[in-house]
Amino acid sequence: MTDVTPHLRDGRGREVSYLRLSVTDRCNLSCLYCRPRHSFTFIPHDKILRYEEMLSLVGLARELGIGKLRLTGGEPFARRGLMDFIAALLDRYPGLDLRLTTNATLLAGKPAALAALGVSAVNISLDTLDRKKYADITGLDRFDAVRQAIDESLEAGLRVKLNAVALRGVNTDEIGDFVALAKAYPLDVRFIEFMPVGGGTLWKKENYIAAKEVLELAERTAQLTPIPHEHTTGGPARMYSIDGGVGRFGVISPLSDHFCATCNRLRITSDGKLRTCLFSEREYRLRQLLRNPKLGLPMVRRVIALALRNKPLGYEVLNPGGTKKARKMSAIGG
Helix, strand or coil, rough: CCCCCCCCECCCECCCCCEECCCCCCCCCCCCCCCCCCCCCCCHHCCCCCHHHHHHHHHHHHHHCCCCEECCCHHHHCCCHHHHHHHHHHHHHCCCEEEECCCCCCHHHHCCEEEEEEEEEEECCCCCHHHHHHHHHHCCCCCHHHHHHHHHHHHHCCEEEEEECCCCCCCCCHHHHHHHHHHHHHCCEEECCCCCCCCCCCHHHHHHCCCHHHHHHHHHHCCCCECCCHHHHCCCCEEEEEECCCEEEEEEECCCCCCHHHEEEEEECCCCEEEECCCCCCEEEEEHCCCCCCCHHHHHHHHHHHHHHCCCCHHCCCCCCCCCCCCCCHHHHH
């Protein structure tokens, strides 16, 4: 973005210029590493932020110097009116660097319109290239729809990143296939370490595989050349070019080689709670302030300032598995 100069810093001196905003906790998939398949309760509709409230929060974020916005879920396209909301965001805040994270099951037919509106990139969650395994992981056979959405996104000129959670014994035998995909198509493939965040997931040490080992497996199938670390500017991925390829391969290591020292992001959940760290369960309530005519955005600004002063280093507060009351990942917004 070009018209906002970042000037927001936390209590440790880290520049904060990136907001992840969850528009819904609802999702049409139930991935093994995200939320349980049974006995899952969604947030009531009256406690979900209205689009107009989100527009106001984004406006405040821009005033504070945040120029990059990522819409997340749950699954963002599971919420009605998302395309109109995106159009309103980019109309009200020209120059906003707007990106989406999606499972892409509902994305087909929309990439061209997204590109026309001004969306710059889509991150697509895809943990396997095997159709049957996809259904086993997600609980739904929508693999073909996802592949179609990837093709349409590339055709529309959107920057495409595929995010795969590295699951030992589940998809680690496909790392070479993902490398081949990135070699053939102009996209980024990124394997993310399985994180013990939230409650109700299947996280176990036996399922975990470190990014270093993922990279070693990838290097068995192609020659990879390191690209200067993107996470030195706040991005978490360590990226590699692929010899003879048009795309890139990367790893994200929040556990084995954390990047907390350069973290530049805030998160707002779909029910209007501010989280300064994915690993911390501490939240600051914003929705009630927004809906109180005597408080509103001025008080929200003060709360954000307070939260930033206390933004932690994630590895210091990580509670593996979370507490019994810990939010599920789909409710946090990733």
